[in-house]
Amino acid sequence: MTAAVTGTARRMWTVFEPVHGVIYSGAAKPALEEAGLRGFWRGYFAARSSPMGAVGPAPVVAAFFSFAPSVVFRALPDIWQRATPERALVARQRAALDALRATAGLTDETIGPLAGAVDLLVEAAAAAEHSGRVLGAANAALPTPDEPVARLWHAATVLREHRGDGHVAALVAAGISGLEALILRAGLDLSREVLQAARGWTDEQWQAAADGLVERGLLDAGGRTTAAGAQLYREAEDVTDRRAEGPWRALGARAAERLVESLATVAAACRADSPLPNLLGLPPVG
Template identity: 70%
Template sequence: MSTVARRMWGLFEPVHAIIYAPSARPMLEEAGLRGFWRGYFACRCAPLGAVGPGPVLASFFGFAPSVVNRALPDVWQRITPERTLTVRERAAAEALRTMGAPPDEAGVLLGEAAAAAEHSGRVLSGANAALPVPDEPVARLWHAATVLREHRGDGHFAALVVAGVSGIESLVLRSGLDLSRDILQPARGWTDEQWQAAAAGLVERGLLDEAGRATAAGVELYRDVEDVTDRCATGPWRALGTQATDRLAEMLAPLASACLAVSPVPNLLGLPGWVQNSNTLGVSG
């Protein structure tokens, strides 16, 4: 079932992430969210209300404080969380419609999976799940994808905490595996000094070598975190059942491909090839 969870993540994550693609940006900018990061932080944390940097640093996990402090609470001087929720739903649904959204059945099934998710200890997924479910089919599809991606992300961060890995350490370790520091570091806003200090700590723990490559112990920790992340994300698919999950995957696949096609690579979320690689360490969200 954990393999199913990872497979389905690769299909609903691109649907959620369409809100950060260029096709959705004009509507966000018209509402006052000019610039990628204003739109990102406002859209992602609006379900939490007009929060300041503290809760976002905790729940987003991997961002440098300087980046979050620039965005919050500034964005709430430009737009309210309530208005953001309305705009993000409209922008995401409109962007998805231009790509040929799947049958309404896909939104129904994805909604059933999202409704089965357990949110104990999962702040972002719980906040999104508490929002009204849209009546319009495409908006309902995007809402369900958003609940599920935050559900997986919350579980991923919990797995990292249990493994004793901080936000910046997860990024540094990932850069020693397969993703470039040149993408990950600026996307999350860490300075060279902060990055080097985190790398030194990972070297001391035997997770990186002196050249910045993951050691055998680092690779094992990475795999353990990914396995825990997958296991924590299995509940919705177990509830939906094998037949319905397979049917949903069939319907989502073309839309996921279309969403990926309009997502810049590398992108500002630091996720080049993220669905194809089907792993999340340090880059969920």
């Protein structure tokens, strides 16, 4: 039973992660800029951190985990001088609506047949338990919108941050820092150039952390993740799945399967329009 549910947790991630991610697409940019959040990173940090209020950079460094602190400190608290968290929350919902309509063709007419699936996703999000999950809890505390497309994005975002918080906890428990997690993934299957640039680490910081992983036997001298490193990371991924299974256990396997069938096309369209290469190693939808 646990193995089956864990598989469902990983599968459902492929559905709600791309839906959440439209907030970072080009179609979302105008609404964020209109709120005073010009530039990709201002919009990114405001959209993700606004549910926590006018928080300073230190908690965001901790919660976002894999970003270089210097990148976060450039964005915060400056963004709150440009847009209050309340204004940022309104802007991100409008941005998500604009992006889902442009990316996945979701209009008042086309969302109708998906209403049942949206309700199931909302139900799953409501079943998520948020102890120790700061971003998940902050998003879950926001009112669930009435507008169907906004409901879809809100539920996907709650589930995304709930899973992300759990992943951070699993990596911390495994003794892996945010930068070390990037290096291990770059040594397995993702691009160092993309990961390092997207998270703002210098060559010196990257090399120092890599040297530490070599000493621990998790990385070889050529920058490839060793068998021990791959096993450690795989175990953290498995823990992430197990700790993300609660919403799907509550929803049930049949309902989860209906969700995948109903939202796979929407998720695939959102994934195809992603502004960045796959930073998470996200498997194909479904």
